[in-house]
Amino acid sequence: MSANTNIIQQIRERASKQNKTIVFPESSDSRVLQATVFLIQNQICNVQLIGSNREIADIAHRSGVVLPDEISYLNSNTVQDKDELIDYLYQRRKHKGVTKDEAMQALNDPLYLGATLVATNRADGCVAGSMATTGDVIRAAIHSIGLRQGNNTVSSTFLMALEGQPPLTYADCGVVPYPDVEQLADIAIESARTHKLLTREESKVAMLSFSTKGSAQHERTELVVKATKRIQQKAPQLTVDGELQFDAAFVPEIAQRKAPGSPIKGQGNVFVFPNLDAGNIAYKITERLAGASATGPILQGLAKPMMDLSRGCHWQDIVNAACVAILMGE
Incomplete structure (x- = not known):
């Protein structure tokens, strides 16, 4: 199967x-x-x-x-x-x-x-x-x-299933083109909830960027850093880290080198993209090149x-x- x-x-x-x-x-x-x-x-x-x-x-x-x-x-x-x-x-x-x-x-x-x-x-x-x-x-x-109480953003996820590993959640891939700090925080919190409801697995949320822990300085990376801090304020119980490049969020060995103190430890299962460009492209690449099956878009919030x-x-x-x-x- x-x-x-x-x-x-x-x-x-x-x-x-x-x-x-x-x-x-x-x-x-x-x-x-x-x-x-x-x-x-x-x-x-x-x-x-x-x-x-x-x-x-x-x-x-x-x-x-x-x-x-x-x-x-x-x-x-x-x-x-x-x-x-x-x-x-x-x-x-x-x-x-x-x-x-x-x-x-x-x-x-x-x-x-x-x-x-x-x-x-x-x-x-x-x-x-x-x-x-x-x-x-x-x-x-x-x-x-x-909207759900405490949330101000409708967004979407895709549940990505790849052969031989637990399912992953990608967000937002279909609704919010360029989320601001508050929207990105909402997307992450709702995506964590969606992932747990559908998979029964504890969510480990990676806030993705082209930088890991300050390796690059840019207003786009700063937005992800601020969103991560906002998530920690709104949902302190959630395991979340950012900004992280995908490899540092997904590969434990690389996480140990790039982000040794990360609570994700290279075991992310909820990947929050900084904008709709990245999210939509990523889920389609994963689907077509990695042979993943995508369930969604799943409206949340x-x-x-x-x-x-x-x-x-x-x-x-x-x-x-x-x-x-x-x-x-x-």
Whole structure:
């Protein structure tokens, strides 16, 4: 069994024991319907599809997908306690000038309806993005669900599985282009939490740079140093070090030479990149040259789970996102 198969299988098995409900706003996507069938048949979770029963049935028929009877269907006209959902969204957004009528209109958007169902505990997680943009998914999540207490940044990770070694977490690879000190600290703290939730391993967070412990002086390295200090203030229990070059964070022998006092000791498993350029390039290089399998992007920093998908995803990726959403709610 490959490293990736192992960690994904573990995540699926753990998710299946939770008896959770995942809502899918993009029910007109045949990949979502395929994922739904797998989730139901393998008893991983309950499923809510947002949309018209008849339209979903037509899409399934044209796609050769046989939908199980256990699926729940809903839309903005049929959802229960709609007035409560409208009032919830209104109360969250009225400080921005949103009226009740505008809150009602927002719930006609499946992304907002799905996110609001999660926010009000009518579902345990929402998975979208196979058709919608990342920006639209995050906007609905922030407006409806909001951020986790103590965190001010939505970011993303990829869970990287390489043959013969434990999985690694890379961040941020998909959301924040050039994080400032506070954002970088938030990304690191949330990534450590994500890594532990998904792998059950203690997180060792390496704040990466082109410099190790002052070997180069630059405003970009100083940003990483300041972010590391901020993390130590906000989450003193976390094992974190920076600034570190990747080899000093990953290879114990090199860590001993370059950063002998590092608490990471060359055994980092959460790698926080200084910007989106570095993070996105690194995860794709690791995937293509090292043969790693990347699970993600995994949205983090929200008060409750809402996952974003790549629009080029396979149905298996949607299954995995649903399972990750379940574990992210633990």
